Amino acid sequence: MTSRLALAGVAASALLGWACTVNIDHEGHIEREEKRFPVAGAAELALYTFDGSVEVRSWDRAEVLVEVEKRGQDPEAVAAIQVLADQTGGRIQVEARRPGGRAAFVGIGSFTSPSARLVATAPRSTPIVVRTGDGSIVAERFDGRLELRTADGSIRAIETSGDLLAESEDGLIQLEEVRGRVEARTDSGSIRVSGTPRAVRVRSGGGSVVLRIRSGAMMSEDWMVATSDGSISVELPDGFNAVIEAEPGSDSRVRNELTLTDVTGGTRDQRTLRGTLGTGGHRLLLRTGDGTIRLINY
Numbered sequence: 001m002t003s004r005l006a007l008a009g010v011a012a013s014a015l016l017g018w019a020c021t022v023n024i025d026h027e028g029h030i031e032r033e034e035k036r037f038p039v040a041g042a043a044e045l046a047l048y049t050f051d052g053s054v055e056v057r058s059w060d061r062a063e064v065l066v067e068v069e070k071r072g073q074d075p076e077a078v079a080a081i082q083v084l085a086d087q088t089g090g091r092i093q094v095e096a097r098r099p100g101g102r103a104a105f106v107g108i109g110s111f112t113s114p115s116a117r118l119v120a121t122a123p124r125s126t127p128i129v130v131r132t133g134d135g136s137i138v139a140e141r142f143d144g145r146l147e148l149r150t151a152d153g154s155i156r157a158i159e160t161s162g163d164l165l166a167e168s169e170d171g172l173i174q175l176e177e178v179r180g181r182v183e184a185r186t187d188s189g190s191i192r193v194s195g196t197p198r199a200v201r202v203r204s205g206g207g208s209v210v211l212r213i214r215s216g217a218m219m220s221e222d223w224m225v226a227t228s229d230g231s232i233s234v235e236l237p238d239g240f241n242a243v244i245e246a247e248p249g250s251d252s253r254v255r256n257e258l259t260l261t262d263v264t265g266g267t268r269d270q271r272t273l274r275g276t277l278g279t280g281g282h283r284l285l286l287r288t289g290d291g292t293i294r295l296i297n298y
Helices: 075-079
Strands: 020-025 028-038 044-049 054-059 063-072 082-088 091-097 115-123 128-132 137-140 146-150 155-158 164-168 173-186 191-204 209-213 223-227 232-236 242-247 254-256 260-264 273-277 283-288 293-297
Touching (some): 028 075, 028 082, 054 128, 063 082, 063 091, 091 115, 146 155, 155 164, 209 223, 223 232, 254 273
Parallel strands (some): 044 091, 044 128, 128 146, 137 155, 164 173, 173 191, 191 209, 191 223, 223 283, 242 283, 254 293
Antiparallel strands (some): 020 028, 028 063, 063 115, 242 273
16 A cells, blocks of 8 residues: 655655745745656646645656645644645645644734645646645646646636546636537636537536637537526637527527528527538537527637
8 A cells, every 4th residue: 555645744755855945925934845756658647735726737758746835824834734645656646735724814904824836747648637625727738638626716728638627616717729528617707718629518607608619620529508697609610510509598699690501590589599500410509598699700
């Protein structure tokens, strides 16, 4: 059985090393550590933090580097943050924990809650799982599967080609120049997706949705775009094929600029618009509880 190693309390081993610097600024006490994991072949990376942002970027080295920035009121508050690291075969996991949980006061009328920010660099093909209780997530240039979840914060993914899941309870989701299968959910926030995905399923509990599909995209299954409260804007390129079904809000209509055939609806009396784009094929379902839907030729 592989044992967990506490970053702040163990000596460097032949495989896993760390370096630490400490400084104090107006926001309290800060301690930085780093952990390096050599990898051979396929690897999987899991990053967890109770409170703090997470950034993951790719490089061409056969190792994973995870930098941890712990922040608190004082050295005691920072020391209470546990950072655990484990490498079992090709799976690497780094987790920041705060036992007991407390908020520390700084000055008059302000306070600093303990937090742990994670910045990781890994081979481009690495599948990655990220979870933070409170903070933003950024992932750039990965070909492996990405699972990005935050309870409170924005999510941004840039130039990814594997299956992508982005989920925020409260925050904006931006997925830029993505490929593969895309799934995005936010309870409160807007969603922006661009690129050539093969599948799209996005839902917002309260925010607008913008879909910008680039030339060359092909649907591998039905797509679904929905928001409970907000507008939907979909830009589709020439040569894109789909059966489109657009259901606007109760007081809105579909604004269509695409060349569709077999069109029904889209009128004041029958707001749901159905039509075939190109040669048809898979269904593109667009639905909003309160807002307009725009179909635009990209």
